[in-house]
Amino acid sequence: xxxxxxxxxxxxxxxxxxxxxxxxxxxxxxxxxxxxxxxxxxxxxxxxxxxxxxxxxxxxxxxxxxxxxxxxxxxxxxxxxxxxxxxxxxxxxxxxxxxxxxxxxxxxxxxxxxxxxxxxxxxxxxxxxxxxxxxxxxxxxxxxxxxxxxxxxxxxxxxxxxxxxxxxxxxxxxxxxxxxxxxxxxxxxxxxxxxxxxxxxxxxxxxxxxxxxxxxxxxxxxxxxxxxx
Amino acid sequence: xxxxxxxxxxxxxxxxxxxxxxxxxxxxxxxxxxxxxxxxxxxxxxxxxxxxxxxxxxxxxxxxxxxxxxxxxxxxxxxxxxxxxxxxxxxxxxxxxxxxxxxxxxxxxxxxxxxxxxxxxxxxxxxxxxxxxxxxxxxxxxxxxxxxxxxxxxxxxxxxxxxxxxxxxxxxxxxxxxxxxxxxxxxxxxxxxxxxxxxxxxxxxxxxxxxxxxxxxxxxxxxxxxxxx
DNA sequence: TATCGAAATAATATCGATATTTTTGACGGA
DNA sequence: TCCGTCAAAAATATCGATATTATTTCGATA
Numbered sequence: 001x002x003x004x005x006x007x008x009x010x011x012x013x014x015x016x017x018x019x020x021x022x023x024x025x026x027x028x029x030x031x032x033x034x035x036x037x038x039x040x041x042x043x044x045x046x047x048x049x050x051x052x053x054x055x056x057x058x059x060x061x062x063x064x065x066x067x068x069x070x071x072x073x074x075x076x077x078x079x080x081x082x083x084x085x086x087x088x089x090x091x092x093x094x095x096x097x098x099x100x101x102x103x104x105x106x107x108x109x110x111x112x113x114x115x116x117x118x119x120x121x122x123x124x125x126x127x128x129x130x131x132x133x134x135x136x137x138x139x140x141x142x143x144x145x146x147x148x149x150x151x152x153x154x155x156x157x158x159x160x161x162x163x164x165x166x167x168x169x170x171x172x173x174x175x176x177x178x179x180x181x182x183x184x185x186x187x188x189x190x191x192x193x194x195x196x197x198x199x200x201x202x203x204x205x206x207x208x209x210x211x212x213x214x215x216x217x218x219x220x221x222x223x224x225x226x227x228x229x
Numbered sequence: 230x231x232x233x234x235x236x237x238x239x240x241x242x243x244x245x246x247x248x249x250x251x252x253x254x255x256x257x258x259x260x261x262x263x264x265x266x267x268x269x270x271x272x273x274x275x276x277x278x279x280x281x282x283x284x285x286x287x288x289x290x291x292x293x294x295x296x297x298x299x300x301x302x303x304x305x306x307x308x309x310x311x312x313x314x315x316x317x318x319x320x321x322x323x324x325x326x327x328x329x330x331x332x333x334x335x336x337x338x339x340x341x342x343x344x345x346x347x348x349x350x351x352x353x354x355x356x357x358x359x360x361x362x363x364x365x366x367x368x369x370x371x372x373x374x375x376x377x378x379x380x381x382x383x384x385x386x387x388x389x390x391x392x393x394x395x396x397x398x399x400x401x402x403x404x405x406x407x408x409x410x411x412x413x414x415x416x417x418x419x420x421x422x423x424x425x426x427x428x429x430x431x432x433x434x435x436x437x438x439x440x441x442x443x444x445x446x447x448x449x450x451x452x453x454x455x456x457x458x
Numbered sequence: 459t460a461t462c463g464a465a466a467t468a469a470t471a472t473c474g475a476t477a478t479t480t481t482t483g484a485c486g487g488a
Numbered sequence: 489t490c491c492g493t494c495a496a497a498a499a500t501a502t503c504g505a506t507a508t509t510a511t512t513t514c515g516a517t518a
Contacts, residue, residue, distance in 0.1 A: 014300055014479095015502065040470070050503045052281065055471085059285050063292020065381065071243055072509060074470060087379045094327060150316045152294065152392075156385060163381075243509095244472065269500070279473045284501085301479060303500060460518090467512070472505105479500070488491080 015049045019057035022047055027066045027077050028162060029131065030169045038067065038075040064159055066166070082220055085167050089213040092160045096145065096209070097202050099157055103148040104198045111147040112194060118143045119190045123183060134165060140186065144193055144205070168212075171219045180211065244278045248286035251276055256295045256306050257391060258360065259398045263309040267296065293388055295395070311449055314396050318442040321389045325374065325438070326431050328386055332376040333427050340376040341423060347372045348419045352412060363394060369415065373422055373434070397441075400448045409440065 013021075023043065026032045043054045058075045061067035067075050103111070122136040138161055145157055185208050192201035242250075252272065255261045272283045287304045290296035296304050332340070351365040367390055374386055414437050421430035 014500095017300055039468095041468090050501095051470090052284075052502055055281075056284060056288050056501090059288040060291065060298075062289065065384075071246055072470070074510095083378070084381075087381050091379070091382060091385075094323070098323060149312070150320070152313075152316050152389075153320055155294075156320075160381075243470095268498095270498090279471095280500090281472055285471090301500070303480095462515105462517080464515095465513085467510105469508100469510070471508070473507085474505090475503085477500105477502075479498105481498070482496080484495090485493085486491105487493100488489105 015053035016056045016060075019043075019047055019049065019053045020060050023054075023057055024061060024064070024066060024162075025131075027061070028166050028169060030166070030172075032077050034077055034080040034170070036077045038077060040074070065163060080167065080170065082217065085164075085213075085217065085220060088160055088163050088167075089209065092157070092164060093206050093209055095153060095157050095160065096141075097206060099145040099148045099150065099153050100193075100202055100205060101198055102150060102153075103145045104193060104196055104201060106147040106149055107193075107196060108147065111143075114146065115140075115143045115190060115193060119186065122186065130169075134168075138162075138165065140190075144189070144201075167216055167220070171216050244282035245285045245289075248272075248276055248278065248282045249289050252283075252286055253290060253293070253295060253391075254360075256290070257395050257398060259395070259401075261306050263306055263399070265306045267304040267306060269303070294392060309396065309399065311446065314393075314442075314446065314449060317389055317392050317396075318438065321386070321393060322435050322438055324382060324386050324389065325370075326435060328374040328377045328379065328382050329422075329431055329434060330427055331379060331382075332374045333422060333425055333430060335376040335378055336422075336425060337376065340372075343375065344369070344372045344419060344422060348415065351415065359398075363397075367391075367394065369419075373418070373430075396445055396449070400445050 023032070023038075032038070038058060040051050040054050044051055047054065058067050059069065062069045062075075066078055068078055069075055118136065118140045122133070122140045125133045125136050127133055141161065142154075142158060145154060148154060185204070189201060189204045189208060192204055252261070252267075261267070267287060269280050269283050273280055276283065287296050288298065291298045291304075295307055297307055298304055347365065347369045351362070351369045354362045354365050356362055370390065371383075371387060374383060377383060414433070418430060418433045418437060421433055
């Protein structure tokens with residue numbers, strides 16, 4: 001989410017902004033599958049606007065690594081691969097741990113309030129409302145890091161989070177997380193964070209990511225072998 | 230450098246490509262100072278093209294964090310600050326070390342040849358040709374990492390490198406690096422890399438960055454206090 | 459039947475014009 | 489003098505049309 005958030009929410013967002021959010025959503029949830037050619041004309045008719053804001057939105061998405069730009073040959077959604085997924089997981093662990101440590105060192109009560117609140121909201125949201133839940137889930141995780149005073153780092157974490165969420169959507173409901181209690185995992189992470197127990201918080205967070213990652217990886221490789229047959 | 234490189238170099242680059250490279254260069258070398266408003270009309274007349282490729286190039290530069298986009302209020306070059314500089318240095322150390330370790334683990338003779346060659350070219354280039362030297366200097370450092378199989382990580386390193394180079398240009402010739410022998414530092418790093426001595430290579434690389442960082446930081450804070458008076 | 463190349467088609471990239479929005483600056487009231 | 493307001497000016501954002509470039513189709517040739 002590179003785009004500057006609106007200060008004044010009453011104001012109508014620009015066409016570019018609308019296009020950016022709409023296309024981004026479509027890619028994340030898988031409505032636009034990986035590797036798909038993104039034709040300006042088609043997007044124009046879907047989003048009902050001129051070509052300029054579409055192109056600009058796509059260019060913004062290039063920075064999020066959700067879209068690839070081929071000079072003179074238009075745009076396509078980023079490809080996926082097990083290697084890419086594994087790299088994202090690795091990088092997330094590296095960067096989020098760094099950010100979490102820094103965040104906890106700088107943490108104050110404002111941060112704590114924000115964290116507790118976002119946790120509460122996430123827990124209350126029914127998992128059935130997938131997109132809404134994912135939004136709150138992301139907010140919770142980003143709030144963990146939010147007391148870090150490293151904007152560039154946070155931007156990377158944010159970006160990696162979105163890249164990862166895409167894989168989660170693509171795996172779809174096939175994933176039922178068997179015996180895990182995701183709610184408890186989150187609560188434990190939050191408690192460790194609120195206690196400012198840096199080591200425990202980091203350990204729990206990374207476990208959380210790695211366990212989910214292992215699930216997804218398994219699912220993903222099954223998918224791929226099924227597909228290539 | 231997000232933009233897809235041309236496969237066929239005989240081909241004329243698109244206007245967007247030209248604009249991207251031109252504006253990027255102007256920002257990096259400081260011709261467009263930090264915080265400067267980037268007026269489409271002005272850039273249009275400088276680069277002699279329509280508004281669309283300019284806007285698209287600026288949007289691409291947003292992803293490089295060299296340009297900020299303010300919805301409905303145009304573009305401006307990214308601000309600089311001591312905090313930003315320090316963060317870039319920290320992140321570079323973290324990410325480049327990770328990338329270097331991976332690169333050395335995966336290294337082969339192709340990588341080694343590329344590295345040696347880029348080192349040679351850099352050493353031969355007179356420091357007086359600043360822009361050309363910086364290009365070769367970047368190539369050398371990126372080649373150190375280039376055997377890493379983590380494209381996202383490499384992209385981050387590349388981006389951070391450019392953000393850092395900008396500070397070097399801004400500090401300008403004021404910097405004469407006193408008693409350091411930069412050439413030797415590079416050669417030592419290369420030798421450790423060629424020896425696949427991961428620990429030494431990492432240590433030397435980070436020292437190299439941190440020493441330069443300390444120089445710049447000193448220069449930079451002097452600049453700022455002078456300016457704010 | 460496979461391959462090459464040229465024409466036809468489709469898509470992208472770019473321009474110039476226009477609609478919106480933000481910024482500026484002058485004016486008058488407190 | 490200090491604000492707030494409103495119109496004028498400037499700049500951005502967007503559109504529709506066109507030029508450019510890539511892709512496909514289709515036949516001719518080997």
